[in-house]
Amino acid sequence: MIRFENVGKRYASGREALSGASFHIEKGDMAFITGHSGAGKSTLLKLIALIERPTRGTVLVNNQNTSRISRRKIPYFRRQIGIVFQDHKLLSDRSVFDNVALPLLIGALKSREVSRRVRAALDQVGLLKFENNSPLTLSTGEQQRVGIARAIVSRPELVIADEPTGNLDPELSLEIMKLFERFNQVGVTLLIATHDVELIDKLQCRRLQLESGRIVESSQSSSHGDSM
Amino acid sequence: MSFFQKYVDLHYKNFLEALQRIKQQPVGNLMTIVVIGIALALPTGLRVMVNNLSMISESWNSATDFTVYLEMSIDEKSANDLARDIEQRSGVGDVVLITREEALADFQEYSGFGEALDTLGENPLPHALIISPADGANSNISELAKTLNAMEETNLVQFDTAWIDRLRSILELTLRVVDIVTVLFGFGVVVVIGNTIRLEINNRQDEIEVTKLVGGSNGYVRRPFLYSGLWFGFAGALIAILIIWGILGLLSSPARSVAQLYESGFRLIGPNFKETLALIGMGTFLGWAGAAVATIRHLRDADPE
Ligand SMILES: Nc1ncnc2c1ncn2[C@@H]1O[C@H](COP(=O)(O)OP(=O)(O)O)[C@@H](O)[C@H]1O
Ligand SMILES: [Mg+2]
Numbered sequence: 001m002i003r004f005e006n007v008g009k010r011y012a013s014g015r016e017a018l019s020g021a022s023f024h025i026e027k028g029d030m031a032f033i034t035g036h037s038g039a040g041k042s043t044l045l046k047l048i049a050l051i052e053r054p055t056r057g058t059v060l061v062n063n064q065n066t067s068r069i070s071r072r073k074i075p076y077f078r079r080q081i082g083i084v085f086q087d088h089k090l091l092s093d094r095s096v097f098d099n100v101a102l103p104l105l106i107g108a109l110k111s112r113e114v115s116r117r118v119r120a121a122l123d124q125v126g127l128l129k130f131e132n133n134s135p136l137t138l139s140t141g142e143q144q145r146v147g148i149a150r151a152i153v154s155r156p157e158l159v160i161a162d163e164p165t166g167n168l169d170p171e172l173s174l175e176i177m178k179l180f181e182r183f184n185q186v187g188v189t190l191l192i193a194t195h196d197v198e199l200i201d202k203l204q205c206r207r208l209q210l211e212s213g214r215i216v217e218s219s220q221s222s223s224h225g226d227s228m
Numbered sequence: 229m230s231f232f233q234k235y236v237d238l239h240y241k242n243f244l245e246a247l248q249r250i251k252q253q254p255v256g257n258l259m260t261i262v263v264i265g266i267a268l269a270l271p272t273g274l275r276v277m278v279n280n281l282s283m284i285s286e287s288w289n290s291a292t293d294f295t296v297y298l299e300m301s302i303d304e305k306s307a308n309d310l311a312r313d314i315e316q317r318s319g320v321g322d323v324v325l326i327t328r329e330e331a332l333a334d335f336q337e338y339s340g341f342g343e344a345l346d347t348l349g350e351n352p353l354p355h356a357l358i359i360s361p362a363d364g365a366n367s368n369i370s371e372l373a374k375t376l377n378a379m380e381e382t383n384l385v386q387f388d389t390a391w392i393d394r395l396r397s398i399l400e401l402t403l404r405v406v407d408i409v410t411v412l413f414g415f416g417v418v419v420v421i422g423n424t425i426r427l428e429i430n431n432r433q434d435e436i437e438v439t440k441l442v443g444g445s446n447g448y449v450r451r452p453f454l455y456s457g458l459w460f461g462f463a464g465a466l467i468a469i470l471i472i473w474g475i476l477g478l479l480s481s482p483a484r485s486v487a488q489l490y491e492s493g494f495r496l497i498g499p500n501f502k503e504t505l506a507l508i509g510m511g512t513f514l515g516w517a518g519a520a521v522a523t524i525r526h527l528r529d530a531d532p533e
Contacts, residue, residue, distance in 0.1 A: 049441070072446075079443035089438050103442040108235075150442070 001027040001158055001189045002048060007057035008213070009043050017043040019213035020057070025191060025206075027157070030184040032200045033193040035210030041193035044210070045160045048191070049081055050074050062158065079107070082151030084161035088143045090135040096122070096146050097131040103154045121153040122146075125179060141172040148176070152183060159183065161192045165199065173199050239451070246455035249428075250463075257460075260424050264460060265467025267417050268511050271410035273472050276499055278402050284494055285395050296357045296376050297384040307355040310381055314359065319372050321362040328353045354383060414514055417464065421457050421518030428456060429526045436527065450523040454516055461515020465508040473498055 002025040009018040017040040025031050033041045046052040047059050050066055059066045062080060069077050082103075090099050100121055104114045122128045125145040127138075135143050144164060151159050161180070165173035177192075177199065184190050194200060200207060208215050250257045298307055304327055311323045326334075331353040336345055361372075377385045429436065439449050476498045487494040499507065 051441070075440070075443045075445040075448075077443075078441065083441055085441075089434070089441070091435055091438060102439065106439070106442065106444045106448050154442075 001025050001029070001062060002191060003058075003060040004044075004047075004215075005058040005060075007047065007054045007059055009040070009047060009052065010055045016213055018047075018054070018210075021210070021213065021215050022057075023208055023215045025189065027189055028184075028187055029206060030180065030190040031192070031206040031208060032203075033191065033208045033210060034195060034197060034200070037195060039210040040213055041195075041210055042162050045083075045162050045191070045193055048160055049078060049083055075106075079103070079154065080156055080158065082154070082156040082159040084144075084147050084151045084159065084164045086163040086166045088135070088147040090143055090146055090150075092134060092136050094134075095132050096127065096135055096138070099135060099146055100149045100153050102150060107154070117153055117155075118149075121149040124152070124182075125149045140167050141176070144168065144176060145179070148179065152188070156188070158189045158191070161190070163194055164192060165194060165196060170199065174202065177203055242451045242455050243458075246452050246459055249452075249456065250459055257424075260420065261460060261463045262467055263420055264417050264464025264511070264515075265471060267413045267420065268464055268468035268507065269471040271406060271413050272468060272499065272503075272507055273475060274402075274406045274409060276472060276476070276497070278399055278406060280497055281395075282399055283497065285392055285399065293358055293360045294373060294385060294387045296359060296382050297386065298355045298357070298381055299383050300354050302355060302381050304355065306381065307357070311357050314357065314376070317372065319362055320359060322358075322360040324358045324360075326356045326358060328355050331356060414510070417461070417511070417514045418518040418521065421460050421515050422522040424460060425453050425457050425519045425522035426526055429453060429522065446527060449527055450520075453523045453527075454519045457515040457517075457519025457522075458512055459515065461511040461513065461518070462508065464515065465511025468507060468511065469499070469504060 002023075004021050004023050007018055007021045008016065010016045021040075021044065033044060035041050043052065047054050047066070048061055050069060053067070061077075064077070066077075091102075097118055100118045101114055104117060109117075119128060119131070122131055125148055127142060127145055127149065130138060130142065130146075135146055138146065144167075148161075148164065151161070159180075164180075165176050168176065173196065180190055180192065181203070210216075298310070302310070307325055307327070311325045314320055315323045328351050332345070332351045335341070335353065359372075359376075373385050373387070376382055436449055476496050480496050483494070483496045
């Protein structure tokens with residue numbers, strides 16, 4: 001589903017966020033990217049969603065070489081990917097329902113079908129009762145779940161999440177991760193960036209560790225991360 | 229539902245949403261719309277004014293007095309006889325004789341050459357007849373003028389149309405100026421709307437970013453802004469029409485008194501239906517164009533590279 005081949009990213013500032021990262025994630029996998037703050041986790045996810053372009057190497061997503069995707073085609077490419085942001089990126093002037101509906105409105109769906117899918121997504125994250133609320137009236141954890149509902153509402157095969165539990169207490173964080181596991185069980189490929197090693201030690205998932213711009217460790221965290 | 233219908237629905241929705249958004253900030257947006265209205269009303273109003281003046285000058289053309297200068301050899305009595313004779317002809321209303329003495333006195337009084345003329349000793353001016361055509365005798369006036377010109381007693385037949393010609397060419401020139409003003413103010417409308425849309429884009433940066441991140445194409449993101457611009461232009465044109473009719477209303481009674489003074493049936497004419505439609509179409513188009521310029525310049529930011 002995702003393949004990085006010797007990918008480098010140097011920002012215009014001269015800062016090299018990635019330098020020769022290689023890995024492969026199969027369809028249907030759920031994996032974590034770990035690494036300290038500034039290790040390049042967000043950068044890596046941005047390359048997948050074409051928010052940034054690599055300065056060298058190849059990024060393949062769903063068998064498409066992203067370097068061949070022109071600027072004009074980027075929106076259509078992004079529709080295959082659900083993105084969860086650390087800061088939610090919810091629109092405060094719209095209801096929860098309208099926020100979640102956003103990815104469906106850009107497509108050609110009947111409004112009845114839109115409602116049905118938005119309600120299904122909100123139900124999956126347990127927020128159906130808040131559909132008419134403003135996101136501002138929700139707690140941080142609830143807002144994050146609205147963001148997750150928006151990422152899955154168009155039923156993408158791939159979901160990427162950048163520190164989805166960044167601002168949450170351990171209990172809520174685990175809840176969110178369990179939610180992701182449920183998506184994974186129905187076949188969604190997930191790639192989640194986090195620096196919360198303790199949290200993912202509790203989960204049976206593959207872990208990619210970023211160090212000095214490379215993937216240095218690629219292990220199952222079933223062994224609690226203490227072996228290669 | 230067909231793809232086309234879906235497309236139409238989407239546009240209709242954007243169209244209504246844009247209107248909704250304008251209504252959310254009534255004061256600021258109303259001010260913008262009034263500015264656009266004034267900018268559209270000025271060139272249109274000037275055009276209406278020039279049209280009215282052209283119409284007046286045309287109505288004057290049909291019945292103009294003209295002057296016949298007689299030969300120097302003609303004495304006052306023959307001149308008087310000639311005047312009575314011409315008065316009998318068809319198409320002629322009034323004939324007034326201006327004797328050479330009267331002409332000289334007038335000239336001395338109004339020209340400022342009074343003393344210079346005294347040194348001439350002899351009056352250089354001939355007798356003249358001022359001929360007013362009869363009402364509704366437009367067609368045979370030039371015929372009449374030709375006949376009079378061929379007579380032995382006459383020296384020169386002069387239409388007093390020079391000033392009408394002058395007015396015409398001034399109006400012609402004014403129309404050119406109005407064209408330039410139209411282009412300038414049209415450009416101004418594009419700039420005003422472009423700037424309004426730029427501010428709106430800034431205000432809605434978050435929404436634009438999120439929409440792009442979930443796969444909204446540039447066209448999709450642009451569309452609501454294009455419709456905003458379209459609404460601004462359309463509403464501005466409506467205001468312009470109100471302004472023009474308002475001014476015509478204020479001017480109509482003074483115009484009527486002037487018309488009565490000159491015994492003319494003249495009435496102020498506003499823009500007709502076609503011109504009104506053209507103004508609305510123009511305003512709407514300029515609004516759309518201003519928004520297009522703004523969105524092209526300011527919507528690229530959320531993309532990589
Ligand atoms: N747009 C940018 N311009 C310049 N440098 C950047 C930009 N984004 C990130 N960086 C730098 O790249 C490095 C990796 O950043 P990031 O991918 O955000 O790390 P992480 O998400 O792991 O904290 C950091 O040093 C950061 O300062
Ligand atoms: Mg980050």
